[in-house]
Amino acid sequence: MLLKYRAAVLHAPKTPMAVETITAAPLKSTDVLVRIRAAGLCHTDLEVIEGSLRNPMPIVLGHEAAGVVEEVGPQARGVKKGDHVVLSWNPHCGHCFYCDRDLPILCESYLGEGPKARGFDGESRARLDDGRELQQLMFLGSFGEYCIVADQQAVVVPRDMPFDRACLIGCGVMTGVGAGLNLGAIAHGDTVMVIGCGAVGLAAVQGARLAGAGAIIAVDLNPAKLTLAASMGATLTVDASKDDPVAVAKAATNGRGADVVLESAGSPAAFRLTAEAVRPGGHIIWLGKVDVQQDVAFRWGSLMQEKRIRRASYGNARPRRDFPLLARAYLEGSLMLDELISRRIALDEINEGFAALKRGETIRSVVTFD
Numbered sequence: 001m002l003l004k005y006r007a008a009v010l011h012a013p014k015t016p017m018a019v020e021t022i023t024a025a026p027l028k029s030t031d032v033l034v035r036i037r038a039a040g041l042c043h044t045d046l047e048v049i050e051g052s053l054r055n056p057m058p059i060v061l062g063h064e065a066a067g068v069v070e071e072v073g074p075q076a077r078g079v080k081k082g083d084h085v086v087l088s089w090n091p092h093c094g095h096c097f098y099c100d101r102d103l104p105i106l107c108e109s110y111l112g113e114g115p116k117a118r119g120f121d122g123e124s125r126a127r128l129d130d131g132r133e134l135q136q137l138m139f140l141g142s143f144g145e146y147c148i149v150a151d152q153q154a155v156v157v158p159r160d161m162p163f164d165r166a167c168l169i170g171c172g173v174m175t176g177v178g179a180g181l182n183l184g185a186i187a188h189g190d191t192v193m194v195i196g197c198g199a200v201g202l203a204a205v206q207g208a209r210l211a212g213a214g215a216i217i218a219v220d221l222n223p224a225k226l227t228l229a230a231s232m233g234a235t236l237t238v239d240a241s242k243d244d245p246v247a248v249a250k251a252a253t254n255g256r257g258a259d260v261v262l263e264s265a266g267s268p269a270a271f272r273l274t275a276e277a278v279r280p281g282g283h284i285i286w287l288g289k290v291d292v293q294q295d296v297a298f299r300w301g302s303l304m305q306e307k308r309i310r311r312a313s314y315g316n317a318r319p320r321r322d323f324p325l326l327a328r329a330y331l332e333g334s335l336m337l338d339e340l341i342s343r344r345i346a347l348d349e350i351n352e353g354f355a356a357l358k359r360g361e362t363i364r365s366v367v368t369f370d
Helices: 043-050 108-116 163-181 199-210 223-231 245-251 268-277 319-332 347-358
Strands: 004-010 018-024 031-040 065-072 084-087 146-150 154-156 191-195 215-220 236-239 258-263 278-286 308-311 341-345 364-368
Touching: 004 347, 018 347, 031 084, 031 163, 043 347, 065 146, 065 163, 084 163, 084 319, 154 319, 163 199, 163 258, 163 319, 163 341, 163 364, 191 199, 191 245, 191 268, 199 215, 199 223, 199 258, 215 223, 215 245, 223 236, 236 245, 245 268, 258 268, 268 278, 341 347, 347 364
Parallel strands: 191 215, 191 258, 215 236, 258 278, 278 308, 341 364
Antiparallel strands: 004 018, 031 065, 031 146, 031 364, 065 084, 084 154
């Protein structure tokens, strides 16, 4: 008998999700069935809801999740029934032009199949009661009681890692901490500026701390978020509604500017600020994003003097290496995750959870399942 379970389904942009009973497809040979225990509400999901990130519908959103393996296909590797796992949204082929160059985030199969919003093999893994196939965001679709993924997407983590904190590792924390640890931009003693102190930005503050930054300047418009940033390692905080972050960066560095600027606010003003605040020869890493059709203008002079700019996704993640490492860092006390969770909600409360995210009231709301 095919598995039936509850999931939040988005039928059209700018409409509420409906919690419905859907039917899972039979497992394929390398599939893994995961019982979802916790799933974070991310801005990328909100972009689909708002219509700025275009995906086919109807769709199950959710791409930041943790759970327990319930069943595996006969050829699934690296995972077994009963394992506690964090899910990765970046499956990759391992042998294309970009995978060969250690850039799985640009995998040709990943980029080719992603816009279809299905499994990594191009096929749907769930259906509505009326027989229509469901799409799944970023090869996951974790806003439901279960999720079927490719074996490489289910990454085993320690069993004593709480699910509601483990799920954060699957996207926002990996993106922010990875920007500090995996991109090779931060040298010991560097002055690092982090612009935007949401979930990704607060993770980036911690990534900079773990990478050995000498000074970390956190920039935001929200005093409460700046207080959180200070608790996570920021040595200086700047309320950009009151003070000029560029002036602060230069005052802290004898007029040079920050060695590294990590941007996670996702606005044209923030992108422009990165180029003004970084020193000549410094590194700029953009983590945030705007609509892909939107133009962003810069003062040309701010881009000169050997400044290096990179748009990075997923913190250069290698999930099987990085997810367990980040889980252990939390368990050992060097990575703060509890403070990122603003609310724990039920699946039936998911629409209000996204409304709160849009209003800027939350860092992360997490849907928890019994």
